[in-house]
Amino acid sequence: MHIEPGIVDATKIGLSYATAAGAATYTAKETFADLKKTNIASYALRALVATVGVFLFFEVLPHFPVGVSEVHFILGSTLFLILGSAPAAFGLAAGLLIQGVFFAPFDLPMYFINLTTLLVPLFALQALASRIIAPGTAYIDLKYSQALALSTAYQGGVVAWVAFWAFYGQGFGGETVTSVLTFGGAYTLVVLIEPIADLAVLAGAKAMRGLNGSALVTPRLYNNA
Secondary structure (H helix, E strand, O other): OOOOOOOOOOOOOHHHHHHHHHHHHHHHHHHHHHHHHOOHHHHHHHHHHHHHHHHHHHHOOOEEEEOOEEEEOOOHHHHHHHHOHHHHHHHHHHHHHHHHHHOOHHHHHHHHHHHHHHHHHHHHHHHHHHHHOOOOOOHHHOOHHHHHHHHHHHHHHHHHHHHHHHHHHHOOOHHHHHHHHHHHHHOHHHHHHHHHHHHHHHHHHHHOHHHOOOOOOOHHHOOOO
């Protein structure tokens, strides 16, 4: 999902500072909400797990350039379900930054663009989860249809933001349209795989009920609120 350097030039990149600031503000709000339900040690541990996970998603899992961007198996809904929205958001931001600083410094000018592309769909996923998952349902009891809806919301949001940045930066020329459509088509693979990953991880969590109450997971994983 990385927007390549040059897609949005320096005269237009200022918009990404505003969108990223909005995402960061919402992350702060979610962090305070998380801390009310857990504690700083649990939050820090889950944020660390998310950061390591995101870094591995970017650097270890298969990823390849397609069209206007790159296809990555980000597993945003998995991070949300296991760790919670705030630690997942922190991990996405930190993992992306670590990758940029140490492995892809040429991507750093696009950091706030890519940060927006990762975080805003995460919070859209969170809003959807509150609508389609009943308050009395622990995440380990999700159905495939619910996992698919969450994955589709996240990955669809990523594709939508990539398309926005591409059209914002390059206009609606034929080449750009083709690149965006090619990228969006390739991301259907992620949409198909991520729900399976979600359910596999949730099944593992269900078999490891000793984690209930652990600082490693969000309380909602095993509990109904």
